[in-house]
Amino acid sequence: MRVLYFAWIRERIGLSQEEVSSDAATVADLVAELRAREERYDLAFSDMASVRVAVDQELAGLDAPLDGVREVAFFPPMTGG
Amino acid sequence: MAVRVQEADFDLGTEVARLTSGNTSIGALVTFTGLVRDLGGADAISALELEHYPAMTAAALERIEAEACARWALQESLIIHRYGRLEPGAQIMMVATAAPHRGDAFAAAEFLMDFLKSRAPFWKxxxxxxxxxWVDARESDEAALNRWT
Incomplete structure (x- = not known):
């Protein structure tokens, strides 16, 4: 699946998007896999209270299932307007 | 009902004229424009950079707009939101709502703004x-959504 990062999460990880092969069942599982990869991921996801998630471009929770999902995005709380 | 996500500036007068043109049943038009604020002093800023999630932004705005149209008797509505690097004083975004009476137009415009603040995928x-x-989201912006539930 494609994984996207925005704002300070993008900056901490140093990537705006990447292809990730994962068997993670939920968003939370994917986060755990990413955190185990490298310190920059671990840092970016160290405070999940300030991370929001979209699954296939819809806002979702950490418990959202990833079966059949093509795109997951991680970003801080939005500041539009 | 329209949504535009763009880097370019917009002209409020032109947009409003287009929105109301030929529809004489509109009795109330409310617009809001957000500008890049520079309070100076220790917090002085030279620019505001707006990042967004291109694949999601327009759909998120359209959903917020559709919700407003379902709640109030609007004849027209428009959301324009810019992205990119903006100077102090620049226009960031606008909403316009048109209705037979002002109550619906005011309420819908406030609703749109409250949801744009924390449900439109932009980061400043x-x-x-x-x-x-990075500009932190405000708890008061999240709390503002509660009055619409």
Whole structure:
């Protein structure tokens, strides 16, 4: 699946998007896999209270299932307007 | 009902004229324009950078607009939101709502703004003399959504 990062999460990880092969069942599982990869991921996801998630471009929770999902995005709380 | 996400500036007068043109049943038009604010002093900024999630932004705005149209008797509505690097004083975004009566137009415009603040996938970064920092979401913006539930 494609994984996207925005704002300070993008900056901490140093990537705006990447292809990730994962068997993670939920968003939370994917986060755990990413955190185990490298310190920059671990840092970016160290405070999940300030991370929001979209699954296939819809806002979702950490418990959202990833079966059949093509795109997951991680970003801080939005500041539009 | 329209949504535009663009880097370019917009002209409020032109947009409003287009929105109301030929529809004489509109009795109330409310617009809001957000500008890049520079309070100066220690918080002085030289630019505001707006990042967004291109694949999601327009759909998120359209959903917020559709919700407003379902709640109030609107004849027209428009959301324009810019992205990219903007100077202090620049226009960031606008909403316009048109209805037979002002109550619906005011309420819908406030609703649109409250949801744009925390449900539209934009992130703001302020550039100042000491470098750049991401603007934190405000708890009051999240709390503002509760009055519409």
């Amino acid at each position: 970064k302020e550039h100042g003399a000491d470098g750049a920092r």
